[in-house]
Amino acid sequence: MSDALVLHGISHAYDASLVVRDLALSAEPGELVCLVGPSGCGKTTSLRLVAGLERVQQGSIEIAGRRVADARLHVPPEERSVGLMFQDFALFPHLSVLDNVAFGLRGQSASNRAGTAQAMLQQVGMADFAEAFPHMLSGGQQQRVALARALAPQPKIMLLDEPFSGLDTRLRQRVRDDALHVLKQTGTTTLLVTHDPEEAMFMADRIAMMDRGRIVQIGTPSEIYGQPASRFVAEFFSDLNAIAGVVRGGRVATPFGPVSAGDLPEAAQVEVLIRPEALRIDLNGGVDGRGIAARVVAARLLGRSSLVHLCLNLDPGHSHAGPLAENQHEHWHARVPGRFLPPEESLVRVELDTTQSFVFPAEAPK
Amino acid sequence: MVALDTQSHRSRPRVAFRLEGWAVFALAIALLVLAPVLAVVHPLITADKALWQHLVDTVLARYLVNTLVLMLGVGFFTFVLGVAAAWLVTMCRFPGVRLFEWALLLPLAMPAYVVAYAYTGLLDFAGPVQSFLRTALDLRPGSYGFPSIRNTPGAVAVLSLVLYPYVYLTSRASFLDQSVCVLEVSRTLGRTGWGSFTQVALPLARPAIIGGLALALMETLNEFGAVQFFGVDTFSTGIFRAWFGFGDYRAAAQLAAAMMLVVAILLLIERFSRGKGRIEHSSRRYSRLKPYVLSGGAAAAAALFCAALVGLGFLIPALTLLGGALEHLEALGQAEFYYDVWHSVSLAALAACVAVLIALGIAYAERLQPSPPVRAAARTAGLGYAIPGAVLAVGILLPLTALDHGIDALARLSFGVSTGLLLTGSAAALLGAYTIRFLAVALNTVEAGMARITPSMESAARTLGAPPSRTLRLVHAPMMAGSLFTAAILVFVDVMKELPATYIMRPFDYDTLAVRAYQYAADERLSQAALPSLAIVVFALAPVLLLSRAIARSRPGSTSDVVAGIAPRLEAA
Secondary structure, three states, X not given: OOOOEEEEEEEEEEXXXXXXEEEEEEEOOOOEEXXXXXXXXXXXXXXXXXXXXXXXXXXXXEEOOEEEEOOOOEOOHHHOOEEEEOOOOOOOOOOOHHHHHHOOOOOOOHHHHHHHHHHHHHHOOOHHHOOOOHHHOOHHHHXXXXXXXXXOOOOOEEEEEOOOOXXXXXXXXXXXXXXXHHHHHHOOOEEEXXXXXXXXXXXXXXXXXEEOOEEEEEEOHHHHHHOOOOHHHHHHHOOOEEEEEEEEOOEEOOOOOOEEOOOOOOOOEEEEEEOXXXXXXXXXXXXXXXXXXXXXXXXXXXXXXXXXXXEOOOOOOOOOOOOHHHHOOOEEEEEEEOOOOOOOOOEEEEEEOHHHEEEEEOOOOO | OOOOOOXXXXXXXXXXXXXXXXXXXXXXXXXXXXXXXXXXXXXXXXXXXXXXXXXXXXXXXXXXXXXXXXXHHHHHHXXXXXXXXXXXXXXXXOOOHHHHHHHOOHHHHOOHHHHHHHHHHHHOOOOHHHHHHHHHHOOXXXXXXXXXOXXXXXXXXXXXXXXXXXXXXXXXXXXXXXXXXXXXXXXXXXOOHHHHHHHHHHHHHHHHHHHHXXXXXXXXXXXXXXXXXXXXXXXXXXXXXXXXXXXXXXXXXXXXXXXXXXXXXXXXXXXXXXXXXXXXXXXXXXXXXXXXXXXXXXXXXXXXXXXXXHHHHHHHHHHHHHHHHHHOHHHHHOHHHHHHHHHHHHHHHHHHHHHHHHHHHHHHHHHHOOXXXXXXXXXXXXXXXXXXXXXXXXXXXXXXXXXXXXXXXXXXXXXXXXXXXXXXXXXXXXXXXXXXXXHHHHHHHHHHHHHOOOHXXXXXXXXXXXXXXXXXXXXXXXXXXXXXXXXXXXXXXXXXXXXXXXXXXXXXXXXXXXXXXXXXXXOOOHHHHHHHHHHHHHHHHHHHHHHHHHHHHOOOOOOOHHHHHHOOOOOOO
């Protein structure tokens, strides 16, 4: 089966500044791909290029096997069969909910259009609001209507631009859960742009991580999280414990013992990055148990998990002396599922899960 | 707060020009607006040295001096009156200040020629003032001197009284905007109120004040009825006399070209003195500065000053007109008056529809393709406001007459039939003149309305399968119905008040309220001029009331459509 969306060699500049560089991306039918990255990395521009709201300067775009844009060709957005959803929902304020959803349905009788629109509203659970006007709806309801409106003409590809960031945290989680189910039910190929790593992991079949106009890694959420291609990618998805080191005999020394340096060259300056959940804490380890000894500085329950602040240097009184930067080896974060709150100043033993630690060349100081 | 990735929307990218339907439309309209100007500055007309020499020898100096004196006088008085009134109502508290805030706009509803007729009727020998004085002081006619107002100082006074609201409007908006930003700082740094005004507020408001002044001066340049009636020979009256009095179309066109030079200089001065002019306020907090509470004599003086402006600029002339109209109530029983009303209203309504539709098209073209040529076209289309009515009439009629003669000659050659003059003197030509002259008013209002529709609306409509024209019809137009209506009203009223172009271009025997008032006044039948004049004022009150409502509700930092429409940006292309 051919790909539902193919972007090839896309570069795009505003005035002199290049915001997208040689971007290549494809999505299979029914797949949900997330473009994720910090503000200004070019992800929204990429989405607008696919929608046809910007003209392609270099490269080409194909939707369902049909070339829709390259340096010479520009199929206007209304002929591309794309659905688009925005952060501000952009519901037409002068039309009722039903008319909003029916807006994109053409070439049918009025009653057919109303029927299709009503069925779509049913699917997003907004059937009772067909006669309402957008300003009468809550944020979550508007979002669902916007989704129904974009899906009603059965677009070949659905484009979502930060679609949930206008909602508050709790509502956002519910709404995006609903949206995911509707998108999967309808089998719609989707390209979603977000700056929220958690949202990307929640929604995506595949994640394309962008940095300064380039895609730096593409993979499933678990690949991106478990085998990040660079410090930038690793850092984007969680906070990290970092230690500097040097490669000796294919390994790097850490307080937890040596870890494999992969194929990094001998004597290279490297950084070992350790996710907080890679640290296992044993409360009853005593002095002789597995792992190394550490002192609990603080412990906080964050809801689904607990965050434990640890000091690996047991020299009494040492932990409070000197600025943190010099003590970076000694102040550690460990994330533990559920409620796990060892008392402050208690001694524990800490072990490292080496599958969740990564070694990258040290970045030159900026 | 979430970080928004909206860079691509914010940094208006420099869009490359593409020759598409909407862009072509905007460019065509821009050319249409420029055409009359090009016609009067065409070398065929401007190159006739002998005629120039004749004009220089006879009238040019007088027209130029009178026009400049008028502009200097009106410029000075509108500046002083407008800025003082704006400062008083924004910075001071005194009895009636809330009322004056909007009442100071009322003179905008008064065409200058109407005020001229009213005051002449009020102050002339047979008028109520002199009659009263004669009775009260037992004076015999001819035994006393009473100053006449039918001269240059009189014209300056009348024009200043009706044009100061432009300066008032723009400087008030500027004072409101800057209040908290800097004035508080200035006062805490030890400046007195007067020091803050001259050293901080006034320089900051300069671009706004100059914008208002430029509008007032353009109206002065355009003014025909009042200066003609007062016997002050300006370019406007000169063009008129050359056209009708001597039938000398080339002289009229040369005068028009000279007048356009004055307009161009005015536009350049305006642009130059704004300089980099857009003063960005560093603070975005809008809370009003604590006003000076005036008491005793100061409060009375402030209230009296504002009351005098409203009284002299609106109440007294309006009541005088009412008195005159009541004397001639029989006119209400004559069909003639209703024909005049119908002509005025139908022309104004048609022009309003055409102008609003064109403005909508241009604003949308600019939105679809903000490329430099399209933006330049939009700015050019708004320049019609700077073309005086008399120049516009000449600039349209000259080429049309040539075209008519061409068609007539062709028809006689080929068919042996004379077609006569088809286009000249048609209502369509007049409609075109109105559209060109008042397009800026509609354009600014419509642009302001469209700017409030987020770009994601059209992205949504486009991706839902609606091409641009359908998007405009189904999404933008209904969403900005209010702005479109406001724009239509503003154009409607401007057309109702317009005199010089109407008088020169109207179809034969086709009288409007403005023309009728002018003709009665020209025959010195002032009390009969009162009824049509009053009818114009009644219509013209509508947008002023809209505007004052907007002002009463306005918050600092926001500009309403009405304000945008009345104070068109004067950016040269």
